[in-house]
Amino acid sequence: MMPAPNSAALLLLLLLPGTLTGNTDSVPIQVEVQNPIDKIPPVTYSTHVVYRGILLGAMKTLMASNSDFKFTFTEDPNYGPYLHSVNGVAGNKEKHTYWELLVQSPNGKITRPNVGIGCYIPNANETIILRFGEW
Numbered sequence: 688m689m690p691a692p693n694s695a696a697l698l699l700l701l702l703l704p705g706t707l708t709g710n711t712d713s714v715p716i717q718v719e720v721q722n723p724i725d726k727i728p729p730v731t732y733s734t735h736v737v738y739r740g741i742l743l744g745a746m747k748t749l750m751a752s753n754s755d756f757k758f759t760f761t762e763d764p765n766y767g768p769y770l771h772s773v774n775g776v777a778g779n780k781e782k783h784t785y786w787e788l789l790v791q792s793p794n795g796k797i798t799r800p801n802v803g804i805g806c807y808i809p810n811a812n813e814t815i816i817l818r819f820g821e822w
């Protein structure tokens with residue numbers, strides 16, 4: 688006969704959403720496009736990412752649902768997807784311009800991730816800032 692399932696273990700399963708059980712929750716985030724170089728006012732979009740999903744996925748979801756937001760990326764052999772253009776504005780090697788990836792947490796703190804759009808995993812309610820800048 689099978690032993691009766693341990694009730695403490697069952698409770699633990701119920702309390703761990705997304706770990707052992709499937710998680711269908713979508714994580715809400717915002718994407719803000721900043722282009723101070725061309726003096727374009729910032730635009731903020733709301734989108735979402737699947738549980739523990741990558742930023743690139745959220746950006747593709749946003750592009751598919753909102754015709755105002757578009758982006759292109761190139762594939763770096765070592766580091767993966769490199770964000771090349773946003774809303775028709777492209778980074779340029781000669782002009783030393785690029786799209787910088789910044790993250791603003793709900794408490795307002797802004798950080799610069801040390802990975803690109805293919806590796807960054809957004810957290811709920813973060814504002815992902817795509818900022819056209821110079822290096």
Ligand code: B12
Nearest residue numbers: 763766767768769770785786787788799800801802803822
């Ligand atoms: C210079 C540099 C840049 C320059 C590149 C300018 C240019 N076109 O020459 C600029 C300022 C544009 C840049 C941007 C970013 N970078 Co950078 N960059 C470097 C650095 C210091 C040297 C690269 C280099 O010249 N190698 C020598 C050449 C001969 O080799 P290469 O293969 O041709 O180099 C190319 C790639 O490295 C590519 N590249 C540079 N950074 C990144 C980042 C990503 C995600 C990708 C896909 C490609 C890429 O640009 C180089 C020139 O074409 C490296 C660290 C290091 N010491 O290696 C970090 C490094 C590659 N960058 C890194 C990061 C995180 C970024 C950013 C995501 C930072 C941010 N938060 O915005 C952005 C990219 C955003 C985007 N648009 O997708 C990380 C990548 C780690 C990872 N696994 O994702 C590194 C390793 C530094 C780190 N923090 O650890 N970067």
Ligand SMILES: *[C@@H]1O[C@H](CO)[C@@H](O)[C@H](O)[C@H]1NC(C)=O
Nearest residue numbers: 714715716793810811812813
């Ligand atoms: C994100 O924001 C929503 C709506 O304001 C809130 O209900 C939720 O608790 C927040 N989640 C986190 C992890 O901050």
